[in-house]
Amino acid sequence: MKNLSELPNIGNAVANQLKQVGILDEDDLKSIGAEQAWLKIQQIDKTACINKLYALEGAILGIKKNFVAKRKKRSIKRIL
Incomplete structure (x- = not known):
C-alpha cells in the first residue's frame, strides 16, 4: 500500500483533496474507483476537470x- 503522493499523477494538492474526502491511501482509491473519487473531489472543488479524472484512473x-x-477515456467521458 502506497501513500497517495507516491502514485503517478498524484501531487500534494490532489493527495490533500483526496484526504479531505476520506480517501487516505492507495487501497482506498482503488476500492472507491476513479469516477467516485473524482465526484467526491468535485464536491469540494468545482473546478475539478476531466484531466483530474484521467489522472486518478492512471494512478489506480x-x-x-x-x-x-483511449477506450477507457471514452468510457470515463460518459459519466460527465
Missing part, C-alpha cells in the same frame, strides 16, 4: 494519465 493503474487507453 500505476501509469501516467497520458497512457490511459
Whole structure:
C-alpha cells in the first residue's frame, strides 16, 4: 500500500483533496474507483476537470494519465 503522493499523477494538492474526502491511501482509491473519487473531489472543488479524472484512473493503474487507453477515456467521458 502506497501513500497517495507516491502514485503517478498524484501531487500534494490532489493527495490533500483526496484526504479531505476520506480517501487516505492507495487501497482506498482503488476500492472507491476513479469516477467516485473524482465526484467526491468535485464536491469540494468545482473546478475539478476531466484531466483530474484521467489522472486518478492512471494512478489506480500505476501509469501516467497520458497512457490511459483511449477506450477507457471514452468510457470515463460518459459519466460527465
